[in-house]
Amino acid sequence: MMYTNRRIEVGGLSKETLMEMMESQSIKLNEYAHRLFEDERFTTSKEKYSVDTVERTVMDLGFSEGATLSQIYERARERGLGLCPLELAPHFRLQYRDQPEDTNGSLLSNNHAPTGSVTVALPVLSEEEDFPTGFYLRNIAGDLWLRGYSADDKHIWSPSDCFLFTNLGSKK
Template identity: 55%
Template sequence: MKMYPDFQAISKTIEIGGLTKLQLTRKLQQQSISLNEYAERLFSNDKFTTSKTKYNLKTVELTIRNLGFPEGATMPQIFNRAEELGLDLCPLEVGPHLRLAYLNQPEGSTGNLPRGQAPSGSITIASEIISEDDDFPKGFYLRKINGVLWLRGYIAEDLHVWKTEDHFIFCQRKGY
């Protein structure tokens, strides 16, 4: 059964859970992973919880074009299409766990970006949004820049159009 439009998906199985937010933060520090202010805000929010139990999740990485949007798409469009394809939003804690599991991320571009655009080489985790406030981070993305691994939070409104080459990670729904 073909699940997605024609493209090369990158699937990974990662282990999440079993760590408190403090333990997760310490592991990130031990790996010299940097956080931006938005990532710190996500970590400090009471709605960002971690599972006490370890479990495995299968993730699928794809571009906006892979989702069938040749002109780009908004977050609601992206999330709706993913759901149609049997993909789920990830628990918020997938971001830090995935960052710890993906230490060999290729270097991203250091060029200046227009405000509100995903950096080249970054991977956005499609996750549950814990606040509808436009000034509160919507989730995490992974980036490596100048040799430094980052777990960064991002802000985006529903009307923002993501570029066709932007990368997202979703969780594969069980049974697919």
Template identity: 45%
Template sequence: MLANEEYKKVYPDCPTIIRNVTIGGQTKLQLIQALQDSSILLNKYGELLLADDRLIVSSTAYRLKTVELAVSNLGIPNGGTTPEILHKATELGLHICPLELGPYLRLFYLEQPEVAADTGKTHQAPTGSVTVASEPLTEDDEFPKGFYLRKMDGKLWLRGYIADNLHIWNPDDRFIFVLSKEVDDHS
């Protein structure tokens, strides 16, 4: 957990985690098989997202440079709604992620630390989870909006989540955004 003064710092002058992730270059079935081969667990919302025809997996491989940071580091010190978070990130030059980044990032980020479960949290992002900021497939509040990554009981998870546009994310909730994209010439 960051110290209070670290939460007050706004991107890019704040603690971040930068990752370069190659995504695309395979079919959705191949991607699902790779998740199974890596013993990645899915919740029912993650399964729904992966099964949906609107989740497009690029046949061409490309690299994304991503940044992970806390909601407060977007200049939203008291937390905010998804629209507020996405708007503020855009103002800071960050981009929302393609939905397909979630599974690829889960396969890439196998060393995610496990954080003790916060048993008092309900209808909130779990402590230690990282949400992939992406455009929802539908406005339907009963359908999952995107993916988050979590390690729980020694197991890696790719989980989907449901949240309406009024849901308030906590200041210490972690999100991943895209910094830049490039075609992967090594595929």
């Protein structure tokens, strides 16, 4: 597989400014994304910094039959990859404008990651059943989305599901 590596500029913006920028660029958010933004644990850095990121599928991490989120994160760590800071997700969405379109086109994903989506590998903020687990990015019919999702650790991610990780030690 061809790995996509990106350097993402993060920080230096408040949550309010990030929301205004996404709105001005017509980026759509679902209810779960709004809930993550509103949570007090979602903080932003006053200082700008760069994060080197890499995309990997569940299969790339060696799981041909799929895996749980904790298995995926553990294997990524073993391979020198880390979780992203929460604030990276909106910065990534603002900077990743050329995401391929999801050919399915439906907002509903029926308990699996949508085709063409990129799930940002994030620390889980809460084990509460109705609290979002994290963010993923989609392009549906030319509309760019930053969406929140919920998945417990019994959920098996498909081998083709794509995650965004940081290269450990990449914060500069």
